[in-house]
Amino acid sequence: MPVLQTGIPSIDAQIGGLPCAAVTELCGNPLVTSGADALLMSLLAKATQEHFCAVIDATDSFNPRRAYSAGTRLNRLLWVRCQEQPKKRNGGRLDQALYAADLLLKANCGFGVIVVDLADIPEKLLRQLTLDVWYRFRLAAEKLSTALIFSTPVPVTGTSSALVLKFDGSWGEWTSSGTNAPGHARVLNGLNYGAEVMRSRDRKKNVEAARMSFCSWRSWA
Amino acid sequence: MLFTCVFVPFFPIQTVMRNVPETSQSKDKRPELPVALVEAGENIVRVVLCNEAASACGIEAGMTKTQAEQFGALIRDKSASAEQSAQSALIECAFSFSPRVESTAPGIVTLDIAGLERLFGSPAKINSALQAAAASLGLKVNVATAHDPDTALIAARGIEGVSVVPQGQEEQCLGPLSIDVLSPSPEDREILEEWGIQTCKDLAKILPVPLTERLGQEGLRLWKLTRGELRRSLVPFDPPRRFQEVAELEEPVELLEPLLFVINRLLENILEKLNARALFVQELHLELSLDVRSEDWHINQARHKEMPQTFERTLALPVPMQDPKTLLKLLHLDLEAHPPHAPILRIALTAEPARPRYTQGNLFLRAAPEAEKVEVLQAKLRSIVGETDMLNRNTVGAPGMVDSHEPDSFKVLPFMASCSEKKALPAPQSEEDMLRIYRPPRSARVRVARDAPVHIAFSGISSAILQSSGPWRCAGSWWKKKWEREFWDIELRLTAGLAQYRIYRDVLTNGWFVAGKVN
Numbered sequence: 228m229p230v231l232q233t234g235i236p237s238i239d240a241q242i243g244g245l246p247c248a249a250v251t252e253l254c255g256n257p258l259v260t261s262g263a264d265a266l267l268m269s270l271l272a273k274a275t276q277e278h279f280c281a282v283i284d285a286t287d288s289f290n291p292r293r294a295y296s297a298g299t300r301l302n303r304l305l306w307v308r309c310q311e312q313p314k315k316r317n318g319g320r321l322d323q324a325l326y327a328a329d330l331l332l333k334a335n336c337g338f339g340v341i342v343v344d345l346a347d348i349p350e351k352l353l354r355q356l357t358l359d360v361w362y363r364f365r366l367a368a369e370k371l372s373t374a375l376i377f378s379t380p381v382p383v384t385g386t387s388s389a390l391v392l393k394f395d396g397s398w399g400e401w402t403s404s405g406t407n408a409p410g411h412a413r414v415l416n417g418l419n420y421g422a423e424v425m426r427s428r429d430r431k432k433n434v435e436a437a438r439m440s441f442c443s444w445r446s447w448a
Numbered sequence: 449m450l451f452t453c454v455f456v457p458f459f460p461i462q463t464v465m466r467n468v469p470e471t472s473q474s475k476d477k478r479p480e481l482p483v484a485l486v487e488a489g490e491n492i493v494r495v496v497l498c499n500e501a502a503s504a505c506g507i508e509a510g511m512t513k514t515q516a517e518q519f520g521a522l523i524r525d526k527s528a529s530a531e532q533s534a535q536s537a538l539i540e541c542a543f544s545f546s547p548r549v550e551s552t553a554p555g556i557v558t559l560d561i562a563g564l565e566r567l568f569g570s571p572a573k574i575n576s577a578l579q580a581a582a583a584s585l586g587l588k589v590n591v592a593t594a595h596d597p598d599t600a601l602i603a604a605r606g607i608e609g610v611s612v613v614p615q616g617q618e619e620q621c622l623g624p625l626s627i628d629v630l631s632p633s634p635e636d637r638e639i640l641e642e643w644g645i646q647t648c649k650d651l652a653k654i655l656p657v658p659l660t661e662r663l664g665q666e667g668l669r670l671w672k673l674t675r676g677e678l679r680r681s682l683v684p685f686d687p688p689r690r691f692q693e694v695a696e697l698e699e700p701v702e703l704l705e706p707l708l709f710v711i712n713r714l715l716e717n718i719l720e721k722l723n724a725r726a727l728f729v730q731e732l733h734l735e736l737s738l739d740v741r742s743e744d745w746h747i748n749q750a751r752h753k754e755m756p757q758t759f760e761r762t763l764a765l766p767v768p769m770q771d772p773k774t775l776l777k778l779l780h781l782d783l784e785a786h787p788p789h790a791p792i793l794r795i796a797l798t799a800e801p802a803r804p805r806y807t808q809g810n811l812f813l814r815a816a817p818e819a820e821k822v823e824v825l826q827a828k829l830r831s832i833v834g835e836t837d838m839l840n841r842n843t844v845g846a847p848g849m850v851d852s853h854e855p856d857s858f859k860v861l862p863f864m865a866s867c868s869e870k871k872a873l874p875a876p877q878s879e880e881d882m883l884r885i886y887r888p889p890r891s892a893r894v895r896v897a898r899d900a901p902v903h904i905a906f907s908g909i910s911s912a913i914l915q916s917s918g919p920w921r922c923a924g925s926w927w928k929k930k931w932e933r934e935f936w937d938i939e940l941r942l943t944a945g946l947a948q949y950r951i952y953r954d955v956l957t958n959g960w961f962v963a964g965k966v967n
Contacts, residue, residue, distance in 0.1 A: 255967075258909060259947040264755045264967040266886050279817055287837070290964070291847035291858045296881045301847045304862050305826075308843040311832045323833050330832070332774055334825040336817035346884075396945035399966075401915055410900045413917045414950060415937045418882065418966065 228388070229428065231340065231374050233266055234273035235441045242390065245270065247339075249389035250365050251376045251397035254425070255348050262420030263378050267342055268442040270376075272298035278339025281305040281331055285324035286347040298400060303337070309330075321348050325360065328425070330365040332375070341374065346378045353383045361387035381426060391426040400442075417444035450571060451562045451682065452593045454542060454578055455533075455604035457530045458499045460485055463534035464524045467585030467695045484520035486513045496526055527695040530827045531555075534587065535694075537721055539685055542944055543580045544724035545574065550597070551685045556604075558597045560682055568726055575610035585720055594618065599676045602648075605629040618676025623649030630670050636663055646748065648674040652958025692798040693717045700739040700791030704783055707792060712776050719772055729775060730769030730802035734761045734783075737794035759788040759951060767819040770803040774820040781827040785835065819864050828886055838888070853924055854931060855952075856885055882966045883950055887960035892951060899938055906962050914946075915939040919953070932956055937966065 230244030241396045244294050255261025271294055274280050278304060282289055287308045295301055312319040328343045345353060365387040367377040376383060382391050400417045419442045456462055461483050482502035484495045493513040505519045515521055531554055533642070537559050542549040547569065548560035561574055568574045575591040582589040592603035594613040599622065603613050606625035613621045622629075625648050627640055645651050652674040653826070659667045661893070672678040693714035701707050711734070722729065736759040761782055769775060805819075829844045838841055842860035850857050892906035903912050918936035925931055932955040942949045946965035 249456045253657055256944045258942055259945040260967050262967065265882075268767065288884050288964070289847075290883055290885050292856075293881050294847070295849060298636065301849070302861075305822075305859060306845065307829050307833060308860070310837055310843060312454075313695060313835075313869070325833050327829055329468065330825065330828055332820060334828075336821050338817070397948075398946055399915070399939055399948050401917070401939075410916050410918045413921075414916065415917055415939075417967065428496055443882060445916065 229372070230272065232396060234269035235266060236413060237372065237439050237441045238266070238392075238422070241439050242392075242427065243287055243411075243429075244372050245376065246389045246429070247374045248369050248372050248386050249374070249419060249428070250361065250368055251278050251374065252376045252384045252388040252391045253376060254380065254382050254391065255346060255378070255394035256396075257380045259417070260397040260418060260420075262397055262418070262422060262441070263275065263346060263394045264441075265418070265420060265441070266394075267344075267376070268294055268297040268299070268420075270306065270340065271342070274340045275300040275303040278368045280340040281307065281308070281338045281342070283307045283327045283331070283341070283343045285309045285320045285343070285345050288344065288347060298353040304387060305331075313393075317318050321352050321356075325356075328364065328375075329367070330444075332364070332371065332373070335371060335375055340376065344375045344377065346380060348380070350380050353381070354407050356383065358387065361385060368381060388426060389422070392422055393423045393425045396421055400444075410413075414447070417442055419444065449596060449733065450593060451595070451597045451600045452561045452571070452578065452591060452600065453552070453597065453604040454557045454559070454582060455590045455592070455601065456555035456582075456587050458497065459534070459796070460497055460526055460531055461499050462587050463530040464527055466532055466534060466717075467710070477917040482519070482716065484511075484516050484523050486523055487526045492774035495523075497608060520720060525696070526700070527696050529696060533693050533717065534585075536581065537717055540588065540721035540724040541578070541585060544581065545578060548643065548682060549685050550682045552601065553645045556601060558600060559862050561593065572610065573614050575612065575881045579610055580722075585717065590681050593925075594676070596676065596679055596680055598673055598678050598680060602629050602673060613676070619649075619652055619674065622674055622676065623647065623652065627651055627670075630673050632670055636670070639663065642827060667731065682695065682758070690798065691718050691721050691801060692796060694794065694796045696794045702791045704780070704787070704919045707783070707795070708776065708780055711779060711797060712772070714795060715772055715775055715779075717801045718797060719769060719775075722770065722799065725801070728770045728804045729799040730765055730768050732763040732765070732775065732798035733798040733800070734763070734779065735759070735796040735798070736788050736792045737796075738788060738790035739793045740790045742750070752879055759790075759792075761786060766823060766862045767805050769820055769823070770804075771820050774824055777824050777860050778827050781824075781831050785831055800836075816864075822864050851923060855922070855933070855935075856887070884967040885964040886962055889952075889962070889963050892960045892962050893949065894953075894960040901938060901960075903950065904938065904940070904949075904960075904962075909942065910941040911941070911942060913938045914941055923955075930956065933964070 229247040231247055232239050232244045251264045255263035271280055303402055309320045311325040331341055361384040379411050397418045397420045399415050400412050402416050423438045470537050480501055482505045482769045484498040484502045484507050486493045492758055494512045495509055495516050498507045498700055505521055506520050507516050507521055513523060535554055537549055539549060540555045542559045546561055552558045570579060570957045571593040578591050579589055590608055590609060592600050592611045594600040594603055595615045599618050601611055601623055603611050606629040624748040627648060655766055656668055656671050659671055667723045672917040690949045695710050695714055718838055738757055738759055740757055762779055763782055826844050833843045846859040846863045848859040848861045850859050862879045890906050893906055895903040900916050902912050916938045919934035921934050922931035933952040937951045938949050
């Protein structure tokens with residue numbers, strides 16, 4: 228199965244990359260700092276060098292400045308910002324995102340990566356979706372050479388995903404000039420993340436339950 | 449010199465019928481339908497023109513509309529705008545064959561075909577090609593070629609289909625035709641009838657001097673016409689750079705589907721015209737005249753007087769296009785998102801032309817998505833997520849940087865248009881390089897001790913702050929919409945683990961907000 232390098236050496240060394248023509252799920256608790264976004268930013272920076280990519284942003288949380296500083300070619304990125312619709316149940320953001328993803332896959336415009344960011348969608352809503360929704364996405368992705376990536380708070384795609392990565396927390400790297408130093412003398416320099424493979428269809432590599440760690444630093448650090 | 453004349457018989461009827469969407473009748477069969485055109489007079493609506501099929505049914509000019517309706521013919525209003533559209537389409541069609549074209553009269557176009565044999569073949573072949581091109585515009589025409597424009601016109605009027613009048617044989621070719629093809633004045637026509645002159649051959653036999661003595665210079669002109677001896681220069685048409693099609697509807701249209709049916713026809717006509725000049729569409733402008741005073745609408749809409757009578761939409765395309773399906777789909781999606789507020793009476797579709805886009809392929813670069821596909825996709829996505837957010841920024845497109853220090857400042861550009869953007873982007877602010885943005889910022893309750901936040905509560909989270917870094921002050925736009933904030937990076941210990949957020953205090957309102965999560 229062809230793969231897309233994420234640009235994070237520890238992850239690429241462990242799993243080889245994210246599979247093309249398949250569904251990948253990145254799970255991270257929405258309340259804590261998980262590292263799923265750091266992986267996505269690195270992936271987009273790498274993928275936009277060769278491919279046209281799309282981000283379906285269910286909660287309008289994508290940070291274009293961060294993507295640009297990570298090296299993403301913004302003119303190769305289609306950004307779909309779902310908006311709150313007061314008349315719809317729960318704002319209609321999840322429906323918009325899934326519908327948009329379906330359109331992008333059906334349009335077959337040659338996007339190399341399609342990211343559907345559902346990380347801040349309530350878990351309860353995602354669990355209401357039946358497995359056939361994800362299965363249809365799997366079938367659509369398999370027909371194309373697109374890497375379809377869902378960022379979710381909990382694993383919901385089941386067996387439709389070729390790869391499920393779980394991001395399980397982080398710890399910050401703070402610099403300080405002393406324990407009683409004032410707030411402006413202390414800076415958050417970077418973050419260390421931990422992740423593990425919950426599920427992989429690629430049995431040959433035997434990567435399940437493998438743990439990985441990576442870090443991201445601020446531009447000045 | 450060789451001139452070809454394209455003549456449209458029953459031009460006003462054909463112009464009205466070409467905009468009628470195709471149903472069971474094909475284009476070629478349309479003129480066979482009995483059709484009568486009516487025009488409102490001082491007090492009564494009367495038939496002004498009818499085709500041969502309608503004449504065969506018993507309809508004749510001057511009948512009232514009610515009388516004509518009894519014969520089962522199709523009754524339509526005479527439309528000056530439709531005639532204008534058809535005439536411009538005919539001219540565009542002629543321009544695709546020759547650069548020297550004359551708009552002789554409504555429904556008549558003359559073109560200079562000297563030297564075109566190498567391109568298109570013999571005059572007979574040119575005539576056939578012209579006839580086929582006009583048929584694609586929904587017009588059934590007669591085409592004739594001769595060595596002077598007037599002879600070509602007379603032959604086109606009198607001879608059905610295509611014909612070529614060889615030089616020196618004008619008299620023989622035009623001889624059998626009725627003198628009506630010369631368009632004499634009614635008085636002259638009456639005099640000639642009294643003399644027993646029915647055909648051009650009869651007129652050509654008369655000696656010119658006695659004819660001039662009785663009918664004056666006009667008589668001499670008619671005599672020369674019958675012999676092909678009149679010579680005049682072509683008056684070339686200077687084409688305007690405006691491509692417009694107009695349709696006036698019999699009844700107000702309320703639903704989108706029938707409206708698109710008519711728009712599709714207009715769009716096809718415009719694209720035919722553009723195609724004839726090797727041009728593409730860069731911008732489409734749709735103007736709908738609304739029936740805000742119709743009775744049904746009046747009942748439902750009490751404030752109809754305040755409503756504008758026209759509805760305008762402009763579709764700016766990122767790249768020049770010519771695919772009718774794509775353009776119709778874009779118009780469809782646009783009208784679905786912005787429906788007109790009253791039934792529609794008149795449709796005017798205008799296209800801004802542009803040269804086609806030529807792109808050089810590269811062996812080492814992945815091909816970009818097709819511009820037409822992406823444009824339709826973006827329009828569909830806009831119909832799902834809306835066009836703009838609360839701050840009037842686009843919801844679909846490629847993200848772009850803006851040269852500002854304001855937090856979360858960005859722009860969204862049309863996706864394909866930005867692909868060719870070479871301009872260097874301004875450097876981003878490093879403060880936001882690890883942030884997942886909350887749009888809009890979430891309101892928070894923050895307890896402060898010794899000038900630093902020590903506890904925060906927002907969105908169901910309530911936690912002591914383990915570490916904080918700040919305040920990082922920033923302000924700007926004092927001349928427009930001032931903003932002034934004090935940012936803090938904080939770390940919380942939640943049940944699920946550690947969480948880092950960026951919060952800020954709005955100095956102007958003294959409220960606390962969560963700008964985003966460090967992720």
